[in-house]
Amino acid sequence: MPNKSYADIWGDTVDLKHLATGMIIGIVIGLGFYLTGLTFIKANYPKLPLNLTTAYALLVGIAGCLLAAVISAKLFPPKRILTQGEFSDADRIAVLEELQIDLKKEIEELKTVDADVIEEMKELQLYDLFTGKSGTQKEGR
Numbered sequence: 001m002p003n004k005s006y007a008d009i010w011g012d013t014v015d016l017k018h019l020a021t022g023m024i025i026g027i028v029i030g031l032g033f034y035l036t037g038l039t040f041i042k043a044n045y046p047k048l049p050l051n052l053t054t055a056y057a058l059l060v061g062i063a064g065c066l067l068a069a070v071i072s073a074k075l076f077p078p079k080r081i082l083t084q085g086e087f088s089d090a091d092r093i094a095v096l097e098e099l100q101i102d103l104k105k106e107i108e109e110l111k112t113v114d115a116d117v118i119e120e121m122k123e124l125q126l127y128d129l130f131t132g133k134s135g136t137q138k139e140g141r
Helices: 016-044 050-075 089-098 103-110 115-123 127-131
Strands: 006-009 012-015
Touching (some): 016 050
Antiparallel strands (some): 006 012
16 A cells, blocks of 8 residues: 555545645636636726726636635545444443543433433433443442
């Protein structure tokens, strides 16, 4: 497998070669659309005020940037596969332990929580885990 350089950008890992290529595509197409739009507007609407001319050309350039984004997305699709699976009580307990949550304190706190919060916890299959009513926990309420 060849050595690839990766970077973490906005919470996502990207291939630096693909990033550089995408940036070049964006610059070339976006700037090309802007300059073409500016030339076209100046040639066809010579009496249009300069600030409006550049504003309209900028809109054309933004359209070019959107086109560049679509092209880059087609050239460099995501390479990861997201899967969703069921979690067992053991998985949930492992997460609680990793977060260093004290179940005894949580059981006491649950006595003061609103009913709608309890209902949502039950829907997410978390209530029994916190109260110790699941098969893997021994503590009761």
